[in-house]
Amino acid sequence: MDTTPLGRTGESVSELCLGPMYFGSTVDRETSFGLLDRYYDAGGRFLDTANIYATWVEGYDDPESEPLVGEWLDERGVREEMTVATKLGFGYRDVPTSLDPDLVAQEIDRSLDRLGTDTIDLLYAHVDDPDTPQTDVMGAFGEAVDAGKVRHLGASNFPAWRVARANRIAEERGLPRFECVQPRFSYLIPDRDADFGGQLATTDELVDYCEQADLTLLPYSPTLQGCYGRDDRPVPEGYARSENRVKMRAIEDIADRKGVNGNTVALAWLLDRDQPTVPVLGVSTLEQVEQNLAATDISFSGAERRRLNGVESYGFDSWDRRG
Ligand SMILES: NC(=O)c1ccc[n+]([C@@H]2O[C@H](COP(=O)([O-])OP(=O)(O)OC[C@H]3O[C@@H](n4cnc5c(N)ncnc54)[C@H](OP(=O)(O)O)[C@@H]3O)[C@@H](O)[C@H]2O)c1
Structure with missing residues (x-):
């Protein structure tokens, strides 16, 4: 599997990330291990979990994804090879939705514990917090990086201007910045007034900001539940x-x-974008993993690319620049 640069970190990550959101809850342990093994065998080295996964599923009040990932990393002895991303900021159990510095520190320690690791390679703010000053948020993340608990930062479900503002604050104060964003992003574009709760779909502004400031885009829900x-x-x-x-x-x-599945084409379209774009895969069967990994083998002819991009696309990644 090829790799893609992660922001301005100088590091690269696998071009397809695996999101074990339901691993350990609706996807049982044995199946989850099989899916992780298959992704690893295909060369995948990038996992995306969160402190809240998947506490909204009935019967699973406690986070199950992070502990399962931790167990798999440990049993397979592959921690050093993998880039492990997790997130904090959304509420679960008695934890409120917030990026308050004390909560940030608390949730980082809990994630480290659940993952059984000393360092989170990539920590996302899972959601924006308009009530906590961004100087405090970036300061809290900076402290975690200084302490060696976190290596890189990302922002998920943020409006573009808030990522840009946070990164300006970080730059002015000599703090680490957000190197990537994780928005809801797929080939189909949602209605302008669509409401996905706390999930924010990508926008032209976000795509443009990432291009201008060298942030990597990590689209989540890239197959829209497999609808392609x-x-x-x-x-x-x-x-x-x-x-x-x-x-x-x-x-x-x-x-x-x-002769491939439509989801394979939708993922290949994301991989084909000009700017660094790493889809975050959701899967529950080996067949889905195979179909989704196959996206890395797809290339589009000029005519196919024009057809796919001719309807409407995001930002400045337009078909006419690429011919
Ligand atoms: N930052 C955020 O706020 C946020 C939000 C959501 C997700 N995420 C991350 O993004 C990852 C993926 O999100 P998602 O689960 O919403 O992605 P998705 O691509 O929209 O949906 C994944 C589901 O689609 C179906 N599917 C996927 N590939 C398929 C294929 N080739 N053929 C048939 N069906 C297929 C499967 O459904 P069934 O399992 O039902 O068969 C699979 O579980 C998550 O694991 C998580 O890491 C982040």
Whole structure:
């Protein structure tokens, strides 16, 4: 598997990240280990979890994803090879949704403990916190980096201007900055007024800021629950734009011609973008892993690329620049 630069860190990460969000809860331990093994065997070295995964699932009040990842890293003896990302900021159990410095420090220690590691390679603010001054937030993250508990920082579900502002504060104060963003981002573009709760879809501004300031984009929910390639998963609510019908036809035609699953094409489209873009995969079966890993083998002809990008695309990653 190829790698992609992570912001301005000078480091690179696997071009496809694996998100074990439901591993240890709806995806049982044995299946989860099998999925992690398959991703690893394909060369994948980048995992994306969070302190809250998946405490919203009935019967799973406690975080199960981080401990499962920790167990797998330990049993396979691969901790040093893997880039491990986790997140904090959303509420769970008695923890409120907040980036208050005390909570940041507390949740970092809890994640380190659950993951069974000394360092988090990439820590995301999972959500923006308008009530805590950004100077305090960046200061708290900076302290964790100074203490060696965290190596790099990212922002998830932030409006573009808040990432830019936080990074300006970091620059002015000599603190580490956000090197990447993790928005909801897939080939289909949601309705302008679509509401995904705390999840923020990417925007032209976010894409543009990342390009200008060398931040890596990590799209989550990249297959929109697999809707590009299975009949039992309609296009999700919030994506009912007429452009999306045209886009779905483009995916289906190209998938048919290449003899692959539509989800493979949708992921390949993300990988094909000009700016560093690392989709975060959600999977629950080995077949899905195979189909999604196959995205790394897909290349588009000029005509296919023009068709995929001719409808509407984000930011300045437009088809006419790439011909
Ligand atoms: N930062 C955030 O706020 C945030 C939010 C959401 C997710 N994430 C991260 O992003 C990762 C992925 O998110 P997601 O689960 O929402 O991604 P997704 O790509 O929208 O959905 C993944 C689900 O789609 C189905 N699927 C995926 N590939 C398929 C294929 N080739 N064929 C058929 N079905 C397929 C499977 O559903 P079934 O399992 O039902 O079969 C799979 O569990 C998470 O694990 C997490 O790490 C981050």
